Amino acid sequence: MKGGSRPQRQMNNFHKAVDECGLRDVPWEGYNFSFDNGQVGDANRQCMLDRAMCTAPWIELFPYAKLIYMSREWSDHAPIKLVLNRREVGMVMSRPFRFEQVWVGEAGCLEAVERGVARGGGDLGGMLNECMMELQKWKKFNIRKVGRMIQRKRNQIAKLNEGIRTEETVKRRKKLVAEVAELNRQEEQYWRQRSRALWLKDGDRNTKFFHLRAGERKRKNHIHKLIDDTGVVREGNEAIACVANDYFRSLFSTSNPGAADDVLVGLEGRVTAEMNGVLRREFEEHEVIEALNQMNPLKAPGPDGMNGLFYQTYWSIIGPEVIRTVLSILRGNRSPEEFNKTNIVLIPKKKAPDKI
Incomplete structure (x- = not known):
């Protein structure tokens, strides 16, 4: 099971170049032959046609380097993967539910x-x-x-x-x-x-x-630490989450200021009676459906893990209750507490951020 041979003169020149450059094979693993012509029986030819070589100083820089001959699928040649370092095992975190x-x-x-x-x-x-x-x-x-x-x-x-x-x-x-x-x-x-x-x-x-x-x-969005309001550096997922939660709780809380009407004195109205009538009219079912169909199906879902794709795919099953609930909230009824929950996602605007 050998491939076609090369002229001896070419092979001698190749060996001479390898020796003068001080090259050696990168340690490898896998099947002994990297090429297969795909023929059947005696017409089948296999050989080690693809390889990688390096110098001794390079091996000293990458002592764990290894060339892996992977399995052929579409090509006559086996794909080759060069691994430079041992894989580092990171911390495994549980993933929240997501509709796939x-x-x-x-x-x-x-x-x-x-x-x-x-x-x-x-x-x-x-x-x-x-x-x-x-x-x-x-x-x-x-x-x-x-x-x-x-x-x-x-x-x-x-x-x-x-x-x-x-x-x-x-x-x-x-x-x-x-x-x-x-x-x-x-x-x-x-x-x-x-x-x-x-x-x-x-x-x-x-x-x-x-x-x-x-x-x-x-990697880009990972935040390693945050500084809280007291100037203390907080590290770890739980501590960082607490800093973010306190920040947004303060941001969206009201101090119940008075005399709000005084601020509006002297401002000219821009909304006409006709425009106000359109804005105040009751929402209808087709508007809920239209809004849903405008959602990107794969955008980030909320804490329940249900994205737009879930609702669009199973609208015939879940749709009637979605419409009833949405219209009820829009018409002034109380919103269920779990609907007000959301995921806080901190997106860094610079490298290595430490403050919100």
């Missing part, structure tokens, strides 16, 4: 939403809470771990890449490659939702871009 785009169309998702609405007891807040719990249970027992499935299928492809080709192995490999492509599409949707790169359409195999964009946004 990849769930839409999955078997059982619709039924989980229907169960949640039915158990909500005719109250929108209760319906959303029950939907969240039903979706979490459905996700736990039914949703496939896309990343794990991709890796599992790639491991099967890697085994099929080794050894001599047969018609059966070629057929199985094509099927696995198609399945990996579909799983990659689902993974791309997942990272697109987190990257906030909503201006870029999915379906173009941009998973790596979306992943990097999400990681970049996370």
Whole structure:
């Protein structure tokens, strides 16, 4: 199982150049051959065609460097990944519930939403809470771990890449490659939702871009410390959250100032009676629906994790109660307490911020 040979003169010149430059192979792991012509039986050719070399000083700078020959999928050549350092394990934090785009169309998702609405007891807040719990249970027992499935299928492809080709192995490999492509599409949707790169359409195999964009946004927006009103530096998630909560509580609290009418004396009215009539008329159902359809489906949701996509997809189920609740609040009735809760997101406007 060797590839085509080179003229001896070329190989001698190559070896001479390697020796004079003091080059050596970067430590590697993976299958022994990086190229496969994809033919069957005796026509199959495999060889170590792709490699990386370095100098001894470079290895001293990167003692843990390793070249990984990954499994071929679409190309005759195996992709090569150069890893320079050991992966550092960071702190794992629990993630809040989020309704995912990849769930839409999955078997059982619709039924989980229907169960949640039915158990909500005719109250929108209760319906959303029950939907969240039903979706979490459905996700736990039914949703496939896309990343794990991709890796599992790639491991099967890697085994099929080794050894001599047969018609059966070629057929199985094509099927696995198609399945990996579909799983990659689902993974791309997942990272697109987190990257906030909503201006870029999915379906173009941009998973790596979306992943990097999400990681970049996370690093850029991370706040390590904040200084409170007393000048004390607060570090850690809980302490930083307390500083932010105190700031916004003070910002949005009133000191109940008096004589507000005196401030308006002398100001000329700009709103006509006709304009005022339009502004004061009662809201209607079609306005609620219009506002919902104007929402970006993947913009950041509130504490309940339900984004615009959830409401737009399951409007026939949840819509009537949404309309009833929204119109009730707009017409002067009391808003449920949980509807006034929100996520406070601190977005840095400069590098390494320490004050709000």
